[in-house]
Amino acid sequence: MSLPPEKASELKQLIHQQLSKMDVHGRIREILAETIREELAPDQQQLSTEDLIKALKRRGIIDDVMKELNFVTDNVDQELPSSPKQPVCFTDRQSTLLKKTNIDPTRRYLYLQVLGGKAFLEHLQEPEPLPGQACSTFTLCLHFRNQRFRSKPVPCACEPDFHDGFLLEVHRENLGDGTRMADSTTMLSISDPVHMVLIKTDIFAETTLVASYFLEWRSVLGSENGVTSLTVELMGVGTESKVSVGILNIKLEMYPPLNQTLSQEVVNTQLALERQKTAEKERLFLVYAKQWWREYLQIRPSHNSRLVKIFAQDENGINRPVCSYVKPLRAGRLLDTPRQAARFVNVLGYERAPVIGGGGKQEQWCTLLAFLCRNKGDCEDHANLLCSLLLGYGLEAFVCVGTKAKGVPHAWVMTCGTDGTVTFWDSLTGHRYLHKPINPDEPPAAEQPKPLYPYRTIGCVFNHQTFLGNCQPSDSVESCVFDLNDESKWKPMSEEAVKSVCAPGATTSLPPFPPLCASTIDASVTSNEIEMQLRLLVSEHRKDLGLTTVWEDQLSYLLSPALASYEFERTTSISAGNEEFQDAIRRAVPDGHTFKGFPIHFVYRNARRAFATCLRSPFCEEIICCRGDQVRLAVRVRVFTYPESACAVWIMFACKYRSVL
Numbered sequence: 001m002s003l004p005p006e007k008a009s010e011l012k013q014l015i016h017q018q019l020s021k022m023d024v025h026g027r028i029r030e031i032l033a034e035t036i037r038e039e040l041a042p043d044q045q046q047l048s049t050e051d052l053i054k055a056l057k058r059r060g061i062i063d064d065v066m067k068e069l070n071f072v073t074d075n076v077d078q079e080l081p082s083s084p085k086q087p088v089c090f091t092d093r094q095s096t097l098l099k100k101t102n103i104d105p106t107r108r109y110l111y112l113q114v115l116g117g118k119a120f121l122e123h124l125q126e127p128e129p130l131p132g133q134a135c136s137t138f139t140l141c142l143h144f145r146n147q148r149f150r151s152k153p154v155p156c157a158c159e160p161d162f163h164d165g166f167l168l169e170v171h172r173e174n175l176g177d178g179t180r181m182a183d184s185t186t187m188l189s190i191s192d193p194v195h196m197v198l199i200k201t202d203i204f205a206e207t208t209l210v211a212s213y214f215l216e217w218r219s220v221l222g223s224e225n226g227v228t229s230l231t232v233e234l235m236g237v238g239t240e241s242k243v244s245v246g247i248l249n250i251k252l253e254m255y256p257p258l259n260q261t262l263s264q265e266v267v268n269t270q271l272a273l274e275r276q277k278t279a280e281k282e283r284l285f286l287v288y289a290k291q292w293w294r295e296y297l298q299i300r301p302s303h304n305s306r307l308v309k310i311f312a313q314d315e316n317g318i319n320r321p322v323c324s325y326v327k328p329l330r331a332g333r334l335l336d337t338p339r340q341a342a343r344f345v346n347v348l349g350y351e352r353a354p355v356i357g358g359g360g361k362q363e364q365w366c367t368l369l370a371f372l373c374r375n376k377g378d379c380e381d382h383a384n385l386l387c388s389l390l391l392g393y394g395l396e397a398f399v400c401v402g403t404k405a406k407g408v409p410h411a412w413v414m415t416c417g418t419d420g421t422v423t424f425w426d427s428l429t430g431h432r433y434l435h436k437p438i439n440p441d442e443p444p445a446a447e448q449p450k451p452l453y454p455y456r457t458i459g460c461v462f463n464h465q466t467f468l469g470n471c472q473p474s475d476s477v478e479s480c481v482f483d484l485n486d487e488s489k490w491k492p493m494s495e496e497a498v499k500s501v502c503a504p505g506a507t508t509s510l511p512p513f514p515p516l517c518a519s520t521i522d523a524s525v526t527s528n529e530i531e532m533q534l535r536l537l538v539s540e541h542r543k544d545l546g547l548t549t550v551w552e553d554q555l556s557y558l559l560s561p562a563l564a565s566y567e568f569e570r571t572t573s574i575s576a577g578n579e580e581f582q583d584a585i586r587r588a589v590p591d592g593h594t595f596k597g598f599p600i601h602f603v604y605r606n607a608r609r610a611f612a613t614c615l616r617s618p619f620c621e622e623i624i625c626c627r628g629d630q631v632r633l634a635v636r637v638r639v640f641t642y643p644e645s646a647c648a649v650w651i652m653f654a655c656k657y658r659s660v661l
Helices: 005-021 024-039 049-058 061-068 184-188 218-222 264-299 301-305 338-347 368-374 379-392 495-502 523-544 553-558 560-572 578-588 607-615 618-624
Strands: 071-073 099-101 108-118 137-144 147-150 163-170 194-201 207-215 227-235 244-255 311-313 319-321 397-403 409-416 422-425 432-435 457-462 467-470 490-492 593-602 629-642 646-658
Touching: 108 137, 137 163, 137 368, 147 163, 184 218, 184 264, 194 368, 207 227, 207 244, 207 368, 218 227, 218 244, 218 264, 264 301, 264 490, 264 495, 319 495, 338 379, 338 560, 338 629, 338 646, 368 379, 379 397, 379 409, 523 607, 523 618, 523 629, 523 646, 553 560, 553 578, 553 629, 553 646, 560 578, 560 593, 560 629, 560 646, 578 593, 593 607, 593 618, 607 618, 607 646, 618 646
Parallel strands: none
Antiparallel strands: 071 099, 108 163, 108 244, 137 147, 137 194, 194 207, 227 244, 311 319, 397 409, 397 457, 409 422, 422 432, 457 467, 467 490, 593 646, 629 646
16 A cells, blocks of 8 residues: 655654653663663674564563554544444543554544635624634534544534544445445445534524535545545525535545545446436336325315325425335344333423424424434424334334324324334323224214323324325224224235335435444433532522521431432333332421422533522422421432433432421
């Protein structure tokens, strides 16, 4: 493998710096003197190079140097996916030092550098942040062939100071090709784009999706020396998908350098053929969908008002078949059970797509990467993710589209058991409901099952392979029969038609699904931090009321089992450990004293915001503002972490005091 002269001199300089840093020269001199003194015969005057290398090897100097010499990349963080495919591992998320990573010289890498941004005009008037001052930040998240990366946060500005490098491994996913270095022709057939998502985080840790962009990286295969620079214009999301939000300067470089580059004409021809093939598949599916819809309306004219959702707009305003938003997703070792997966989806934040002005709900179904990076989304985003995870666990799962009370559109998940049981999973609350249909032909006096779920109507169900329109006389959920194989009740779309545009790799316009990433939050440290902040807030609040505050640490500690029990119950629907908690509290509260406790649950880690919410509850305010004799206060915080740094935060305020009649 040959290096260009400038790279060779740069490499020599790096090696020289590393040797100086380790004081290798000094150690070699010591060993040289020692070897001459101990090993040379009195009549032998010279020491050969071979003898010196043997001595260095024997004392482990060469091994030490080889361990220290790693490939150095710029400031990047690679998130840790649950998949075993982790070609590069970056650590130390907060560090601003250069990161080091070992690279496999038999693999091919794409080195993507982001070298600053410009024309982020919304931040034209943004003042320069003072040192140490909190400010809004931009973070760039990337996904490429099962690898995820996150840039270091940079202050929001008209010209944000992005200077990050990402080392992306380019490899074939077919078995047997993993050990062979990909050549230019092989890489030209890899149509996966680099998905880039730009997130803005404000000073209150609230996240906003700024842009979502699919970078076509294969232009580098036709560039001289395998290096090219691009200017990428980022467009807004939702209603602003036609408006530019800013420009990123990007440099792409193949490592090791390509022995043979393709002509730009060959690359352009391949990309044009792929676009043409995708456009034809999408056109044929659209023709089929229109025909299916006409047939569906001919069954019953009232079907026109049912929520039968065949296409949905993503964050870039592109209409895509709803089946493409779902795919079996395995969580590796990050989530153990389907119910734990439901809890994880439940603790991701809920936020309706933003709309400027009135006019009802703005539709926006996010791609999975945009949803995960923002850590919040609409009910459809939650339902798509939960359905994908349940499919990954081998369940027969579908996303249901219908309405809740007052005709509000809603999406939830349904699983069908092998014994015919139908279970609804609410992706926003984590609740599960068994469905027992009401028989409308029964006499009025007959006892009917009372539905506990909040859903009113259902228009269609779908997953990654199946789309079914509800064609029963009534679209009411309580009277709906979920025999999905009965075409007189559910009108199916052709599975072949769905697969032609929704199967993995079917079209180049289909966003690849990213793996889930492990949490980077230390649950114990975060719990302590929030607890200390809440103690301070409570003390200040009571001081304003003219009250003193005495904390009892032992009582605070006794609240921990209750919080663990609440989270266990949310995850498994099983209550456990309550008897021990009650017994411990009875022992801790003396005769003649009163104990009061107030548990509350949040999915964010902002202590001040949580405290303000708690004060709105009269029960909690009664505890925090407790007056009496021998008042002792306690607060306990327990943070439960989930993938993607999602959190369930349980807080319990408590007090005990002597009852005075």
